[in-house]
Amino acid sequence: GVYIRHVDFGSPAARVMRVGDVLLGVDSLDVGFDGRLQKDGRQFAANVEEYLNIRRSPVQLKVFRNGRVLEEQLDARVYTGHNMFRAGLNDVRPYFLSAGLIFQELNYDVRHHSSAGEQSLVRYHYENPDFEAVDRYVLLTARLPDRINYGSEDFLYGIVESINGRRVRNLRDFAVEWLQTRDEFLVIRFVEQARPLVLPFHEVERADERVDRQYGPQENGRVR
Incomplete structure (x- = not known):
């Protein structure tokens, strides 16, 4: 578990969580x-903040407080606090979700405010972009556990090179190639x-039906 040292009074969590x-x-x-x-002893890419950013309300929290385990319900919505790099509090980083896998573009927000930005390869390509090869x-960036994606945790925070042999230039390009494939397999390098x-x-x-039913990802920011 994670010890709570600070709760922003303006965040949705302030209603259900306390310092300590x-x-x-x-x-x-x-x-x-x-x-x-x-989940079931397997690493699930997202941290708590990243999970809540793509989750629709409500979510159930298990909290240890004063020697007791409590169940609390949280109204999950994006809250950026004093982060001024997004246009507003309701903004979500654009993401593509399919087969329980979440893909995002590498930008300032992902580099500095996500787990992916901690990876040396990600930092290198952010600081040394090859704009002849890609726009972004x-x-x-994350995996929502489902039987179709077991083993994909080995690729977490990886930079996509190609999908079905085609180099993609940005997230929209990637999503179109994924959704319009006519091949038997999706092959992502x-x-x-x-x-x-x-x-x-x-x-x-x-x-996709199982993942949407189980995790209820929000539509705000979702690329389709």
């Missing part, structure tokens, strides 16, 4: 000591990764 609480879980996911989420690098991520395309639609 220990956050043990979010929905059906466990919270590790570093704020990363886990696309990253695999990542920079400095020898093997690709391969997903059976005929199972993706059913997986």
